[in-house]
Amino acid sequence: xxxxxxxxxxxxxxxxxxxxxxxxxxxxxxxxxxxxxxxxxxxxxxxxxxxxxxxxxxxxxxxxxxxxxxxxxxxxxxxxxxxxxxxxxxxxxxxxxxxxxxxxxxxxxxxxxxxxxxxxxxxxxxxxxxxxxxxxxxxxxxxxxxxxxxxxxxxxxxxxxxxxxxxxxxxxxxxxxxxxxxxxxxxxxxxxxxxxxxxxxxxxxxxxxxxxxxxxxxxxxxxxxxxxxxxxxxxxxxxxxxxx
Amino acid sequence: xxxxxxxxxxxxxxxxxxxxxxxxxxxxxxxxxxxxxxxxxxxxxxxxxxxxxxxxxxxxxxxxxxxxxxxxxxxxxxxxxxxxxxxxxxxxxxxxxxxxxxxxxxxxxxxxxxxxxxxxxxxxxxxxxxxxxxxxxxxxxxxxxxxxxxxxxxxxxxxxxxxxxxxxxxxxxxxxxxxxxxxxxxxxxxxxxxxxxxxxxxxxxxxxxxxxxxxxxxxxxxxxxxxxxxxxxxxxxxxxxxxx
Numbered sequence: 411x412x413x414x415x416x417x418x419x420x421x422x423x424x425x426x427x428x429x430x431x432x433x434x435x436x437x438x439x440x441x442x443x444x445x446x447x448x449x450x451x452x453x454x455x456x457x458x459x460x461x462x463x464x465x466x467x468x469x470x471x472x473x474x475x476x477x478x479x480x481x482x483x484x485x486x487x488x489x490x491x492x493x494x495x496x497x498x499x500x501x502x503x504x505x506x507x508x509x510x511x512x513x514x515x516x517x518x519x520x521x522x523x524x525x526x527x528x529x530x531x532x533x534x535x536x537x538x539x540x541x542x543x544x545x546x547x548x549x550x551x552x553x554x555x556x557x558x559x560x561x562x563x564x565x566x567x568x569x570x571x572x573x574x575x576x577x578x579x580x581x582x583x584x585x586x587x588x589x590x591x592x593x594x595x596x597x598x599x600x601x602x603x604x605x606x607x608x609x610x611x612x613x614x615x616x617x618x619x620x621x622x623x624x625x626x627x628x629x630x631x632x633x634x635x636x637x638x639x640x641x642x643x644x645x646x647x648x649x650x651x652x653x654x
Numbered sequence: 655x656x657x658x659x660x661x662x663x664x665x666x667x668x669x670x671x672x673x674x675x676x677x678x679x680x681x682x683x684x685x686x687x688x689x690x691x692x693x694x695x696x697x698x699x700x701x702x703x704x705x706x707x708x709x710x711x712x713x714x715x716x717x718x719x720x721x722x723x724x725x726x727x728x729x730x731x732x733x734x735x736x737x738x739x740x741x742x743x744x745x746x747x748x749x750x751x752x753x754x755x756x757x758x759x760x761x762x763x764x765x766x767x768x769x770x771x772x773x774x775x776x777x778x779x780x781x782x783x784x785x786x787x788x789x790x791x792x793x794x795x796x797x798x799x800x801x802x803x804x805x806x807x808x809x810x811x812x813x814x815x816x817x818x819x820x821x822x823x824x825x826x827x828x829x830x831x832x833x834x835x836x837x838x839x840x841x842x843x844x845x846x847x848x849x850x851x852x853x854x855x856x857x858x859x860x861x862x863x864x865x866x867x868x869x870x871x872x873x874x875x876x877x878x879x880x881x882x883x884x885x886x887x888x889x890x891x892x893x894x895x896x897x898x
Binding site for chain 1: 665666667668669670671689690691693694695697698700701702704705708709713716866867868871
């Protein structure tokens with residue numbers, strides 16, 4: 411089966427790793443913007459976005475995998491003068507989504523940055539990958555919902571990622587798409603399969619979040635051995651990200 | 655045997671790759687600055703240098719490998735206003751060398767950037783890893799020598815990297831250190847071993863140049879199976895980079 415991994419950080423993976431993923435059937439992946447230290451300059455993120463579009467896609471090609479870029483300001487790496495980054499995101503430079511964006515601690519700056527990016531995404535009709543944190547997941551996700559509702563963000567553009575048992579009900583009742591992140595410390599394969607069984611396979615998109623740290627880059631391929639859903643493993647992603 | 659790889663781009667390797675290197679005996683590595691697209695901003699390189707020092711060393715620790723940072727402007731990724739980057743390199747931020755710096759096509763900007771970095775390195779008494787290109791290696795390396803001689807650059811601070819049969823004689827006669835880059839497309843293990851046999855093991859430091867592209871990350875460990883020289887594989891590097 412051909413698979414799509416909706417959330418990786420390809421920069422943290424060697425080209426041989428990407429080849430392993432491709433050999434396991436993962437032929438499509440979305441690489442999400444993240445900078446692993448606090449950047450001192452907005453320009454660093456602008457060049458990072460160019461790198462994701464121009465270079466990571468090329469590394470993907472060499473590995474037999476189509477890599478699409480998703481750009482945005484992650485709440486853990488907000489630079490000073492972040493509005494310059496959001497201004498750059500208004501360009502059409504070849505990315506297919508904004509992300510990962512979201513909240514980590516939900517302080518004022520994080521909320522301002524998320525709101526600003528969501529407003530732009532709404533204006534541009536751009537799908538968004540929204541990060542939810544490990545710590546205080548329920549409380550912080552509620553704050554994300556509040557912001558989404560206040561900007562009247564279209565449900566069809568909103569993927570709430572790294573969902574778990576605690577928040578999935580609220581994601582589904584709001585008609586958002588849910589990101590099933592299968593990874594040690596997040597969901598295991600059995601938990602992910604149970605959620606699909608309970609809520610159906612129309613609302614989920616599978617991903618590994620593999621990247622800079624130790625991680626199971628083949629998580630989506632392993633999930634495919636457990637659940638036989640082309641929707642969760644490919645088609646819902648194609649539809650959400652408008653891949654043709 | 656404990657090994658040192660004097661030239662890697664750890665950013666292009668997953669933490670599992672670094673663990674493989676460490677398991678093969680490569681317990682020390684120098685990660686060299688490089689940006690795989692043309693950066694639009696000098697600030698991008700400043701944040702990159704901070705990332706190499708603060709984050710790549712941490713990834714190395716997790717993999718059981720001591721990673722040291724080498725920073726500088728590679729001739730293939732010179733940003734506008736590059737003097738801002740050189741100004742930042744005057745800080746003592748925790749790197750142990752400048753590199754890779756050097757010439758690729760040897761146009762005026764490349765020469766200006768190299769000269770400026772060498773002058774600063776001389777002032778700061780900083781070891782330099784000097785890149786020589788694949789194409790026109792002999793001609794371009796001569797131009798590097800001219801610049802080194804014009805700034806009266808100390809031989810003991812100068813590692814001429816990616817040497818081959820064509821340029822090794824000139825590197826040795828000038829009393830520079832020679833970087834043995836064992837990698838498909840550069841030196842193979844037999845060629846590297848022959849050079850050490852011919853010129854002795856006092857002037858060479860082994861490296862893999864493993865990084866963003868497909869490459870043999872265990873090249874230095876494989877060389878260690880062929881040549882039994884603690885000088886080439888560890889001690890010369892410790893001395894050159896002043897690692898204690």
